[in-house]
Amino acid sequence: MRKSKVSTKIDADYVNQKYIKFLSSISIEFRFSLNCLLSWIHLWRQSRFDHNATLQAFEIVEQHTELQTLLLEQLLNWRLAPYEIDPHASSVSLNVDFHYQKLRKFQYSLAIEFKSCLNRTSHLTQLWRQGQLDRSATIVALKEIEQNAKRQSQLLEKLLNWDFAPHEDHELSHELSIKA
Secondary structure, eight states: OOEEEEEEEEEHHHHHHHHHHHHHHHHHHHHHHHHHHHHHHHHHHHTTSOHHHHHHHHHHHHHHHHHHHHHHHHHHTOOOOHHHHOTTOSSOOHHHHHHHHHHHHHHHHHHHHHHHHHHHHHHHHHHHHTTOOOHHHHHHHHHHHHHHHHHHHHHHHHHTTOOOSOTTTSEEEEEEEEEO
16 A cells, blocks of 8 residues: 655744734733733832822732733633634644644743742732731832733743744645555
């Protein structure tokens, strides 16, 4: 028996274009959230650590930490549906799946660090809500939250700069072996 191969070429630029379109909306939300958080911490400092400003700052931090957690999950779960690649496909080709795996591998360590910042920020807001932070600990906590947000901004830039297009031939291919 001889085997023949049937090849389906998928333009990697198309997949990359879809990914960039997805990133364009999610990146705006991410950046807005991080900038809002940093702005509130800046306003809190300008208020000379006023109690009402502290309360508002922690409420904003909590809201945006929850939002960023949801946005990160959306980013990490992005995939094209098979019909978006090929209207006749019932599953994504092995080659396209390979590129998804490369994306996940790229995202993995960055996402762990991003989540670590989110978790630490969330923990600090919980400590504050439970009344476990005195005035000086609150100041330290908000400074740490600010540093976390700045680090998250750096990580976000890296997460958003993935390119689906393989640099060799700009095509994703799928080969089926058929026994003849």
